[in-house]
Amino acid sequence: MRRGTGARAGLSPAHREARGDLPMLVVLAVLVAALTALSACAPPLIGRQQDRALRQRIAAAQTQGPLLTVGTRLQGLNTALGPANSHEPIGAVLSEVGDQLVGAAAAPLRGSLAVARTGADFAPVRTSVPSTPATAGVDSVVTGLTYLSDAGPHVRMVAGAFPAAHTAKRQDPQLALSHDAAARLGLSAGGRIGVSFSTGNGEASMDFTVSGIFEPRQTGDGFWNSRPLLDTPLTYPQPPPLGIQVYVHALISTDGVDRLMAAGLDTPQLSWQLSVAPARAAVAQSRSLAGPLAGYGAAMTAVLCQGPGGTVGCQADQEAADRFSWTDGLTPLLVAFGRERLQAEAVQSFALVALVCVVLAAAFTAVRVLLRRRDGALRLQRSRGASPLRLVLLRSAPALPVLLCAAGAGWLLGLRSAPTGGSVGPRPLWAVAATAAVWALLPLLTWVQTREPRRPRRSVRAVRHRFGGRAVLEATALLLAAAGVVALRGRGASAPQGVDPQLSAVPLVVAVVAVLALLRIYPLVLRLLAARLRRGPGVLAFLGLAKAGREATATGLALFVLVLTLGTAVFGGMVSRTVSDGAAAGAGWYAGADAVALSSGNSAPVPGVARGVKVVGEQLRAVGLTADRDGAALPDTPLLTVDARALVAADPGSPLGRALLAASAAPVRRADGSVELPVLVSPAVLAAEPAGDFVSEPFSNADHLHRVRYRPVGTLTAAELDDPALGPITDQLAPGSRLLVTGSAAAPALLQPQVAGRSAALLYGDGDDPAALRTEGAAVLGPLGTVRLRSDRLAAVRADGLVGGIQRVYAVSTGLAVCFGLLAVLLELVLTAEERGRTASFLRTLGLGGRAAGLLQLTQLLPLAAAAAAGGAILGLVEPRLLAPALNLRQFTGGPGQPALHTDYRLTGALVLGLVLLVVAAAAVETAVSRYRRLGELLRLGDA
Structure with missing residues (x-):
């Protein structure tokens, strides 16, 4: 014993501090190693997905033409x-x-x-x-x-x-x-x-x-x-x-x-x-191609x-x-892909920043635990004349070599996991910044704990007296969140710049506001419940709720971590579900039906030969129009002819088919020899010429001259313009273009065939049999008909590197955030374990049993779990809708417009249930550990 005592006495103060702080130093080392490993492997992994996506784009484009x-x-x-x-x-x-x-x-x-x-x-x-x-x-x-x-x-x-x-x-x-x-x-x-x-x-x-x-x-x-x-x-x-x-x-x-x-x-x-x-x-190669492509001529x-x-x-x-x-x-393709890549990085940035915040919150809690254990020693040293600077150095110096070793180990581990040869390499500056941020928490919090408090100025005291420091903080956070949301919604999704600081920071500020609101609301709810249980027969529920209400503010960091983790997970689930559902809608717009056969020129499809496949013919041509009343010219106006009866028979839910069927009528030959054809017109046609019918330029067809008069009988609504039946044949038209649509079966015979036109045959059949659809597509428009399958489009989107990268980033970030968030919650429980131990020691002297003690522990922690589950779920559901204008997900789905946000309720329910179970498990672990404590130790703890 004397030798051991002498050996311990011979250690320097820094070494003695390091041995006592070893558990928390290990926690900090794990957090630093995780951040540096992510800095080494996450960028190359994301870059590999982007490289794969660009190669997919180029290969797909070259199958359509040079x-x-x-x-x-x-x-x-x-x-x-x-x-x-x-x-x-x-x-x-x-x-x-x-x-x-x-x-x-x-x-x-x-x-x-x-x-x-x-x-x-x-x-x-x-x-x-x-x-x-x-x-x-x-x-x-x-x-x-x-x-x-x-x-x-x-x-x-x-x-x-x-x-x-x-x-x-x-x-x-x-x-x-x-x-x-x-x-x-x-x-x-x-x-x-x-x-x-x-x-x-x-x-x-x-x-x-x-x-x-x-x-x-x-x-x-x-x-x-x-x-x-x-x-x-x-x-x-x-x-x-x-x-x-x-x-x-x-x-x-x-x-x-x-x-x-x-x-x-x-x-x-x-x-x-x-x-x-x-x-x-x-991707790296594409950045260096802009100059050679521009100067190639x-x-x-x-x-x-x-x-x-x-x-x-x-x-x-x-x-x-x-x-x-x-x-x-190639240049337009690279420019379009560059926009999609930057938008993908902007969407991914929120998940990555949220993960970093959770890890830093866990590190903050670990430092608080470390300083709580040394609080008495710090006070004693401060009373003996130690300066705050000396105490800061004494607390921070032992941690520096530990964290540097952890950073090196994490960096090497990340390098071994990272792919090589891609466009993006590891980020050593990120690793240095993460290590510095974690280590900086030690001197900062030590300085805050040991420094002499300064007397606030009179103006500051007046503000605090009138409003309270907490109210000022809440008002500031609320204003920042409101300003950020308004700025993002006003900016929209234009000009994404990769990792978007604004898009990453605003959800975090909104999460802070949500936590501050919860800290205001749920203690009041607990007090009301405790007041109603005060006169009840059981005292455990009253004590647990009362203690939870009093300690609500102390658990604010744990609540923030849980809410942010759950909100990010729900946000990611919504993005993934929206992209998945939007891809299905985009594939429907791409193919129009289960499949479509496209060809140049106006060629009528022949009857189908495969069983169970319905064929709907469409033809697109450009006509020169002249307004009847004022003679205004509308050159090169697209005119689409659709077999309305066949479309409704194949797809009874088609808005376009129902509108055309309701407006269709047989062409009428007028006295002047022209033929009157009823049409539905897009809003752009009425905007260009709101009054009168339209007359087309005459053309010869075999033995006589034709003049067609187009009579508008209705305006195409947004639902009709977004009908998938229009997608494959009008996808080359700019949004908001002029368009005439007629459903008359006799229309194609009255119109001039055009080499520059397009023909489409929509195929409705068994989407699970691609071979039959391809055979039918080749049969109805000949071997030159390009056949598109909705299933192929869906498979291409789901295999796309950018879409897969977004989903993987959110999945991995959520998993890691859950692990580190649980660590932060456990450390918060360690911080508040002393107070719960006092309560348990007093109640055990009054005859409280082990099961009752466990029930008390659970009653104190369940409100935290419920508040975190409710806040995280609401945050994850509300945030995407607040930030919807800044999330341009159409680039990953296709289709005529932005995909509607779809919540993954199964994932949200599973995440909420998992969060509650994790907190309950933490309470059970703490209860089991407390059973091994001797009652005398608890009593001495209570006396302290």
């Missing part, structure tokens, strides 16, 4: 080489220029580019075909001749073979026609077709052999989205005495291009489609447009060419 396309037109004879017919082989030209285009890009862009497709398109040429019954009434045939480097995998030859890459000079060059084009021209494999064209030396002609007949093959890469005319011939009726003009497209090989150029038709339009393969760190010109001898001119592998033009679809 993101980067470069084009030029050869200027004619090769003036560099001199003699005519001495052109470079087109295959070599396309290959060489493709390599130059990739090489012209700056380094960050060049490594991601590859030539996906090259092409050569000739201007339409006059064509002569054999006279057959299929060409009866055909006055002229015009053919567009096209070479595409990757056409072979996208066609299925039903007769003959694909055009040969090389043919003998004595043989005719070859071309391939689609099945529909060959049928319209009465041709078959092996047939011959002649083309004639103008050259610099006069007229020239060339015969082609039809090497094969093909049908489109859908490969899911968007090949046919930009080449629909390769499959579908167009028929143009002409006024008498002219007949019908047929326009077809044919596929040729590089041999056909070279032969045409050698014959004098030497001005093909060349194109190069570049694919983009983002790196693993896609100039870089491309510098490489390809410097002629021989220093003369300025563009060349395509020694062939004189026009200036190169290019379309950039």
